[in-house]
Amino acid sequence: MNSVNSTLIIILFAVTIIHPQNQLDEQLTKAEALYRNEEYFNSITELKRLIFFDSSKRYSYTANELIGECYEKGAKFTDALNYFARAEIAATNTDEIYNCRINTVKINILRRTTGRALSLLNALDKEPRFNGKKEEINYWKGWAYIFSDEWDKASDQFRRISKQNELGRFCDSIDNQKYSVTEAKILSFFIPGAGQIYTGNYLSGILSLGWNILWGYTTITAFQANRIFDGIMVAEFLWLRFYNGSNQNAEKFAIDKNLEISNNALIYLQNVYKGEKP
């Protein structure tokens, strides 16, 4: 008789717990299906409904985290950060906390607030409870440096994971392709047009050199013929103008070329690289 009583009481409790929970489970399943179908707006609605009716806060972490991901997919980064922060408050273990923080880092990388991403990653790096995540933290540091256009530092981070890391090698190759803006300016400082030639703009470099030779020659001959006023005017309004133009062009071409190289690298990473991306 006692065993019958116990069984009945257990069933009674089971009904108490399982019945309402199933409703919320179904709600979560529905929201997840919408997320998989890329219906992010509807998925957020259903997840918010789940949060509203989940009086025990059992789904708080899962729902808030998934809302954050939906907002991230819709490029609503500020909303995504807000919901990852809520998920972190509701997190019940280290893995969940880590997941929220990494998602926050990814958002900061995507919206190019890479300084914030790096400071979050440094904070994670210092916490002993995340000692087992060092490789992953270095990986995301590498990505943060990629998005801040510091390919040498990105390579260092990836090489810490392994010497032959694929992204490390890629970052090195990009860093090698890039032009030194200072070198371009120094070249043009000594030989007008040389900076442009260094960045591959041969025609512009040769024209610049030609103009400088012409106005330099005119200036010098004017001074030699004691035509001081003409010499000053040609030097001031023609020679100096073309000389400065050459320096400015060298700097501009180097910056433009570097931007082109970086953008092509990011396009390659977006379309070809198969590993995890922000």
Added chain:
Amino acid sequence: MKNILLPFLFLTLLQGISYSQDVNLYSKENRKQFADYLYCQKDYLRAVNEYEEVPGLAASDTIRFKIGLAYLKMGDYDSASVNFSQIGSNSFFYNDAQAEFFKSQFLSGNYGSLNTENGNYTSVKQLKSFAYLFDYEPLPSKEIFISPFEGNERGKLSDFYDRKTNPPYKSELTAALLSTIIPGLGKIYTKEYSDGIIAFLVTGLMGYIAYTDFKANHKFREWLFTGLTAFFYGGNIYGSAASAQIYNAQVNFRLSSDMKLFLEEKDYFVPDYEFCK
């Protein structure tokens, strides 16, 4: 055995019924509660969807009014106006709906709609006065204009009225004439002091060099600097007229931004509702 089985069945049945009522996420009442929650979370688009998807819910004046407010907050002034205009004169929200309707019209730039017979509510009258300031219609007398306002607001509106009717513009012709007489004076008239002084010095310097070149019989340079003097002199006359235009545009801009700031501080004279307290 029978003693325990009967209460057990009763309790199980009771729980089944009560839980199915408690956690039916899509019941009319629960959807309304969820929509209210979304509204208070400022997730207006989802709140509107939720209110409108539940059959019969939007028939309530309160819900219709909240839908209108949600559209207004989202900047969809046309949809807001449609919802506010559906609230009948016997509704508790009628006056507020009127005020919000005119606020929507005002924000969408439809100032003409404020000149209707319906605008007896104080906030509507106040918005109507402001519509005169933003519109190109002639203004009424100052007394009529400031009559819907009291206290400090009256003083502020009086100032706006004066700035609208007698804007402190600078004349383009005067600026140009002043610079014709003394280079740079037109710029000083339009309060561009540093520009005025520089224009005076540069034109004067070029003129002086041209004069000395003529005296020294430097054939090329005398005409070069005469040309430069004429260029700076003429350019300064044109620049002074342009400076007066820019000054006047700034006067208009300052008045417009001060009025918008005032309206935003006063929330367009509509009351604060307590839906989320």
